[in-house]
Amino acid sequence: xxxxxxxxxxxxxxxxxxxxxxxxxxxxxxxxxxxxxxxxxxxxxxxxxxxxxxxxxxxxxxxxxxxxxxxxxxxxxxxxxxxxxxxxxxxxxxxxxxxxxxxxxxxxxxxxxxxxxxxxxxxxxxxxxxxxxxxxxxxxxxxxxxxxxxxxxxxxxxxxxxxxxxxxxxxxxxxxxxxxxxxxxxxxxxxxxxxxxxxxxxxxxxxxxxxxxxxxxxxxxxxxxx
Amino acid sequence: xxxxxxxxxxxxxxxxxxxxxxxxxxxxxxxxxxxxxxxxxxxxxxxxxxxxxxxxxxxxxxxxxxxxxxxxxxxxxxxxxxxxxxxxxxxxxxxxxxxxxxxxxxxx
Numbered sequence: 001x002x003x004x005x006x007x008x009x010x011x012x013x014x015x016x017x018x019x020x021x022x023x024x025x026x027x028x029x030x031x032x033x034x035x036x037x038x039x040x041x042x043x044x045x046x047x048x049x050x051x052x053x054x055x056x057x058x059x060x061x062x063x064x065x066x067x068x069x070x071x072x073x074x075x076x077x078x079x080x081x082x083x084x085x086x087x088x089x090x091x092x093x094x095x096x097x098x099x100x101x102x103x104x105x106x107x108x109x110x111x112x113x114x115x116x117x118x119x120x121x122x123x124x125x126x127x128x129x130x131x132x133x134x135x136x137x138x139x140x141x142x143x144x145x146x147x148x149x150x151x152x153x154x155x156x157x158x159x160x161x162x163x164x165x166x167x168x169x170x171x172x173x174x175x176x177x178x179x180x181x182x183x184x185x186x187x188x189x190x191x192x193x194x195x196x197x198x199x200x201x202x203x204x205x206x207x208x209x210x211x212x213x214x215x216x217x218x219x220x221x222x223x224x225x226x
Numbered sequence: 227x228x229x230x231x232x233x234x235x236x237x238x239x240x241x242x243x244x245x246x247x248x249x250x251x252x253x254x255x256x257x258x259x260x261x262x263x264x265x266x267x268x269x270x271x272x273x274x275x276x277x278x279x280x281x282x283x284x285x286x287x288x289x290x291x292x293x294x295x296x297x298x299x300x301x302x303x304x305x306x307x308x309x310x311x312x313x314x315x316x317x318x319x320x321x322x323x324x325x326x327x328x329x330x331x332x333x334x
Contacts, residue, residue: 029260032272089301097268098305099261222267222277 030161033105037162038219039092040211041084046168047204048080053197057190095219112159119155123148142176142191149173168204175200239328245290246321250275251283255310255318258293263309284308292317 052073059069101109126144153169156162179192188195246255253273258264270280287293292314296307310318 025256025260028256032257032260035272094267095271097265097271098300098307099264099268100307102259102261104260219271222270 029102029104032099033101034161035096036092037160038096038211039088039215040208041087041092042162043164043168043204043208043211045080045084045208047201047206047208049077050172050197050201050204051076054194054201055198057193060190092215094221095215108159112155115155115159116152119148119152139177139180142180145176146173164207171203172200241320241324242328243317243321243324245286245292246318248283250279251287254280254283254287255292255314255321258308258310259315259318261309263296263307265305265307269308287314 052070056069056073059072060066064072126148130141130144150169150173153165153172157165157169175196176191176193179188179196182188182192182195183190246252250273253275254269257269257272266277266280269275270277273280275283284293284295288295291311294309294311296309298305298307
């Protein structure tokens with residue numbers, strides 16, 4: 001009942017609300033879209049991706065090449081994606097319902113995909129150049145990595161309207177810089193990647209799990225009537 | 227003469243679509259206006275209305291030709307998707323315009 005009153009209050013017609021009609025509809029659109037990401041699955045998936053940076057360097061110690069240490073995680077990502085797809089279909093969707101996004105969101109998603117492609121392509125080119133300059137400038141790799149992550153996270157946060165991605169971006173961007181610093185002091189191995197990315201990964205997975213539990217609590221399954 | 231003036235004064239109020247003006251239906255309209263289509267679960271979740279209540283409002287809107295109901299199967303289960311018709315979108319835009327006009331004409 002309380003929820004009904006709160007939601008209805010949102011639609012109470014006042015002079016201000018009508019004057020700000022455009023803004024309110026925009027807010028409503030954002031609210032609708034962000035509901036999809038309240039299940040924490042995105043956070044957990046990002047955490048699993050980061051695990052590669054934490055565990056990958058350690059695999060090189062037991063005989064894996066750099067390529068093998070990265071490639072070994074590809075099946076892990078696919079398994080995680082499949083599990084999250086199943087959860088989305090059988091747990092998330094029956095609780096929040098289905099929508100087909102309107103023209104505003106569709107345009108935003110297309111723009112986001114184009115910008116994402118440009119950033120990733122630029123990151124790929126930088127990666128190719130990195131081989132030539134990496135040994136000449138100290139901190140070049142962590143700084144470049146941090147900048148790419150910051151831009152990626154900011155663009156994703158802006159276009160998907162998920163504010164927590166800004167914080168994740170800052171955390172992940174700082175991680176390699178701290179790792180490099182600790183490595184220069186001789187306190188950690190592998191440029192500090194296992195430590196800093198291990199912590200970042202743990203934070204993301206824990207945040208995702210927390211969101212998922214809250215989601216299950218806040219969105220019980222609605223009993224369908226014929 | 228006075229009668230005619232009164233009628234003119236009342237015009238914007240009379241043009242308010244009462245079918246949309248009701249708060250619950252205004253909520254339903256707002257959500258359906260933003261998305262291309264949505265199902266019952268989504269609307270129940272977002273509006274906080276009960277199944278029966280929502281169903282009653284949707285029937286009224288469907289009868290007025292504002293809402294289109296599409297019954298489809300999703301994962302072998304029946305799923306009812308709802309969307310605004312062109313008539314519904316036009317009616318909502320007119321409603322917004324009228325409401326804005328009424329409040330703009332009021333003194334501060």
